[in-house]
Amino acid sequence: MQTIEQTRSALQHLPAPALQTESLPLLQAVGRIAAEPVLAAFDMPAFDNSAMDGFAIAFHADTSNTEFHLIGTVFAGDAQTMHLQPGQAARVFTGARLPENTSAVVMQEQCEWTDSTLQIQQLPTVGQHVRRTGSELQKGSTILQRGQIISPLHIGLLASLGHAELMVFRKLRVAVLSSGNELCEPGQPLSAGKIYDANRPQLLALLQACGIEAIDAGIVCDDPVKIEARLKASLAQADVLITSGGASVGEADWMREVIAGLGQLHQWKVAIKPGKPFGFGTALGKPVLMLPGNPVSALVTLWMIAMPWLRTCSGAACADMPQRRVRLVDAVSNHDQRPHLMRATLTCTEQGWQATILPQQGSGALSSLAQADCLVEVPAQTSYAAGDKALAWLLPQPGMSTF
Secondary structure, three states: OEOHHHHHHHHOOOOOOOOOEEEEEHHHHOOOEEOOOEEOOOOEOOOOEEOOOEEEEOOOOOOOOOEEEEEEEEOOOOOOOOEOOOOEEEEEOOOOEOOEOOOEEEEHHHEEEOOOEEEEOOOOOOOOOEEOOOOOEOOOOEEEOOOOEOOHHHHHHHHHOOOOEEEEEOOOEEEEEEEOOOEEOOOOOOOOOOEEOOHHHHHHHHHHHOOOEEEEEEEEOOOHHHHHHHHHHHHHHOOEEEEEOOOOOOOOOOHHHHHHHHEEEEEEEEOOEOOOEEEEEEEOOEEEEEEOOOHHHHHHHHHHHHHHHHHHHOOOOOOOOOEEEEEEOOOEEEOOOOOEEEEEEEEEEOOEEEEEEOOOOOOOOHHHHHHOOEEEEEOOOEEEOOOOEEEEEEOOOOOOOOO
16 A cells, blocks of 8 residues: 555656636735736835824934924825925824935824924934835835735735736636446435435535635446546546546446546555545546545545645645644544544644544544544554644635635
8 A cells, every 4th residue: 555645746747737827806816826926016115104193303413402393294195205404393194205314203192393393202213113115025025926825915915016916827627526326416306225425515615615626527327438428528628537436446436447448547545544545647638536435535535645736736836735733632543554534623722732533433424524623643553642642634624725
């Protein structure tokens, strides 16, 4: 059997779809991947400005003098340039361009003034409450790296630098196909011997949450002619095809044979529980990933094995999976020859993050997957006592950036 790391490494040899770009309005670019570096076109701030409502002053030659002559007022947005001589002051407001030769800004709460005279309580330090040109960013500074995810926190800065549009990578198109005579579409009557297809909706949802254009390729029965036709139709629409079911060694599992006939397929057994059967290769020149049919196994293999490669194919500079060290609430043992990725919930305490292993760990137990925050990795032939630390792989949660 191959390790998770070996399988991830092998996937890097699959032909990656060609990255394509598109220009999007600033707000539509949130969550997308920058296709080129974004640099500051000018200094930030672009001019010396006031950090407070108050008074810009130019120190007297006698720096103990706290009385100044008022010569005018500068509002935010005023374009005129004023110059202060020693001993002069000007009324200024937050964000206003400072007069030339400003030594400091004094908060208005620390001042008394008339139309022509300013008296301050105490002399400020040089540069106090002054935002100097380029003190935040200098022209040419990198705002976004190529391959970086554009977050809502970038938008204000990008807007302040005048960016109305951004060049991003086009979303990767991934089709998801379920196979099996036993599968039925949710919402349809469930006849004897049938089960609802949970894999496809679950995998499509995960892909969408990761910023991928997920294409629903439907369900195909265990018939090689129909499988081939559906594969060809799905590959025509997508950059990558993901199938679930047909990755094991059952007699009715035609998926492997048909894919191999359209290209090349590598069938691997991965040292991971849940999720041992995993296949990958090409069909009609495009990448294909074969996931197990058990619903938890399908999601775990997509998240833990395939997602780093899909991130790379999407243009993301970082393909690392989110993880953290956690303290186990209860003892846990793994007597298997494979590492067990156990569904768990997370709690933040004064002592740090704690993980509680959920009771239902079967490969078909979607109820525990729906509750889980993470997958706690318990190595093969390993036991942990309560309080021991372990590695937890974070699962996607609402509001979490999964890319």
